[in-house]
Amino acid sequence: MTGTLVTSKVNGDEVQFIADPGETLLDVLRYKLNLMGAKEGCGTGDCGACTVTLNGRIVCSCLVLGVEAEGATIGTIEGMADGNRLHPLQQAFIDHAALQCGICTPGILVAAQKLLERNPDPTEEEIRYWLAGNLCRCTGYDKIVRAVQAAAAQMRA
Amino acid sequence: MRYARPETPAEASRLLAAEPGLARVMAGGTDLLVQLKSGLVEPDLIVDIKHLPGAAMITREAGGFRIGAAVPNQALGEDRDLVAAWPGVVEAASLIGSTQVQGRATIAGNLCNASPAGDSVPALVAAGAVARVTGPNGERDVPVQQIPTGPGKTSLARGEFITSILLPARPARAADAYLRFIPRTEMDIAVCSAAVNLELDGKGVVARARVALGAVAATVLEVDVSAALVGTRLDDAALDKLAKAASAAAKPISDKRGTVEFRTHVVGVLARRAARIAYERAAR
Numbered sequence: 001m002t003g004t005l006v007t008s009k010v011n012g013d014e015v016q017f018i019a020d021p022g023e024t025l026l027d028v029l030r031y032k033l034n035l036m037g038a039k040e041g042c043g044t045g046d047c048g049a050c051t052v053t054l055n056g057r058i059v060c061s062c063l064v065l066g067v068e069a070e071g072a073t074i075g076t077i078e079g080m081a082d083g084n085r086l087h088p089l090q091q092a093f094i095d096h097a098a099l100q101c102g103i104c105t106p107g108i109l110v111a112a113q114k115l116l117e118r119n120p121d122p123t124e125e126e127i128r129y130w131l132a133g134n135l136c137r138c139t140g141y142d143k144i145v146r147a148v149q150a151a152a153a154q155m156r157a
Numbered sequence: 158m159r160y161a162r163p164e165t166p167a168e169a170s171r172l173l174a175a176e177p178g179l180a181r182v183m184a185g186g187t188d189l190l191v192q193l194k195s196g197l198v199e200p201d202l203i204v205d206i207k208h209l210p211g212a213a214m215i216t217r218e219a220g221g222f223r224i225g226a227a228v229p230n231q232a233l234g235e236d237r238d239l240v241a242a243w244p245g246v247v248e249a250a251s252l253i254g255s256t257q258v259q260g261r262a263t264i265a266g267n268l269c270n271a272s273p274a275g276d277s278v279p280a281l282v283a284a285g286a287v288a289r290v291t292g293p294n295g296e297r298d299v300p301v302q303q304i305p306t307g308p309g310k311t312s313l314a315r316g317e318f319i320t321s322i323l324l325p326a327r328p329a330r331a332a333d334a335y336l337r338f339i340p341r342t343e344m345d346i347a348v349c350s351a352a353v354n355l356e357l358d359g360k361g362v363v364a365r366a367r368v369a370l371g372a373v374a375a376t377v378l379e380v381d382v383s384a385a386l387v388g389t390r391l392d393d394a395a396l397d398k399l400a401k402a403a404s405a406a407a408k409p410i411s412d413k414r415g416t417v418e419f420r421t422h423v424v425g426v427l428a429r430r431a432a433r434i435a436y437e438r439a440a441r
């Protein structure tokens with residue numbers, strides 16, 4: 001296998017990496033760029049634990065090849081906080097105990113941030129549908145929904 | 158495995174045709190990467206068509222919409238004119254997978270994956286959509302129902318791939334709708350489904366009707382429902398005839414998601430309900 005030199009922008013920084021053609025963007029992020037926030041849950045696009053933004057849309061990074069990221073703009077959970085200051089969604093997840101084991105949390109935060117960008121005042125139903133591709137086996141989702149609503153309210157204020 | 162990112166359709170076609178091993182076209186990759194992961198396919202070459210000119214664009218053409226083969230389904234719902242003209246196609250495409258999958262998956266990919274249960278395919282067939290195919294012998298336009306030939310199989314020849322899909326112009330008082338049955342509320346594969354596309358005359362009488370059914374045969378199934386619907390205002394008798402025609406046309410299998418009996422009955426119910434929705438939309 002021959003690797004391909006790929007240049008992308010990740011969380012605002014230009015990065016370069018050598019990707020094997022069969023390597024997923026998730027593996028590139030985790031093992032070549034050392035961004036361990038995105039998780040592999042299922043590896044088949046069902047669970048959303050590997051959610052990142054790719055050119056402005058949320059995607060499962062396990063369903064993207066690293067070589068596809070040439071010239072792309074990528075956002076991961078590592079780019080969410082402003083230095084030591086947590087994003088309102090991150091703080092709301094802590095305040096509302098919207099996580100337990102935490103495996104799903106980075107993906108849910110990235111997905112929820114995109115929802116609030118597109119719709120600052122989503123209904124509970126809209127939140128649940130938007131996050132339907134982010135599985136959580138701990139919380140039962142209710143606290144996640146409440147946390148997103150609380151963060152949305154705070155961000156609107 | 159090698160990865161290629163051609164910049165012209167001719168180059169893409171040449172790469173696909175010249176590959177001695179197994180070549181696969183990649184648009185959104187949401188089916189392909191799952192197949193790679195499971196070892197279902199082991200391609201020697203992946204040809205990424207997202208960077209071909211126009212591949213990521215929806216363009217107006219002769220009153221209709223040409224949807225590039227790499228336009229993600231989420232973008233369909235963001236185009237208000239498209240939603241207004243073809244609400245059924247957009248709702249069908251929007252049902253596929255999660256928000257994350259919506260950011261990548263395409264209707265061209267859904268068509269070429271050739272699953273009998275692909276959600277956007279019945280809606281595209283009922284809409285009379287036409288696929289533009291590029292290959293070693295140039296370009297040809299193919300009605301979408303001629304693309305899938307069986308589960309996982311298409312009529313595309315070696316070196317051929319879809320560059321765009323055209324949804325035709327709409328007369329006034331026309332609309333479509335798509336419904337599927339799944340045992341949960343989202344993130345599932347259709348047990349069976351129905352797409353209905355209606356054109357009404359000025360008095361609210363059905364002038365043209367096309368119906369296509371999903372997951373009740375090896376490929377999407379178009380049913381001739383003119384006798385049941387044309388000339389009616391979609392009264393109960395017409396809807397009964399439609400449901401009977403849909404159930405009679407269905408040739409499903411039994412599997413873990415549904416039995417022959419269930420699919421045969423429910424596909425008629427879905428056709429009836431989708432027809433009502435399409436009619437209400439068209440009459441607005």
